[in-house]
Amino acid sequence: MNYEQLQIQHDNLNIQEMHLSDVNGLKGLYIDGNIAIEKDMTATEKACILAEELGHHYTTFGNILDLSNTENRKQERRARLWAYRRAFDLVDLISAYKHGCRNRFEIAEFLEVTEDFFQDALNTYREKYGIYTKVDRYIIYFEPLGI
Secondary structure, X not given: OOHHHHHHHOOXXXXXXXXXXXXXXXXXXXXXXXXXXXXXXXXXXXXXXXHHHXXXXXXXXXXXXXXXXXXXXXXXXXXXXXXHHHHOOHHHHHHHHHOOOOOHHHHHHHHOOOHHHHHHHHHHHHHHHOOEEEEOOEEXXXXXXXX
16 A cells, blocks of 8 residues: 555545644544645555555544544544554565565565554554454464564
């Protein structure tokens, strides 16, 4: 998943880069089929933010900016989960291992995501599968990370 590929796959949406940092420090914003992405970020950061905003497009409804509201927090989490699942799956972790990636930084770089996004996704997989899970002939440990 890279920024350009995400834009091409979702060309039915209006995706614009602009300066959002002046608006409560937002890096991305989704409103009715329109996605705004902070202009001053790396392509990898933009890809992660765009994935989450696409998650909002496909999984949320209404104005959920007020995160003190429980329902809004649930919708925010749903959008992030969508993004994590689209960014990489367990087989992608094995592919990274086969390509010689041995730590969080190398795996995140291989998957073309930020280290923070990668760690958040790993935390989500750990919540779902526990400390480890088996995939084919491999065991993936989420804490500490190992394959």
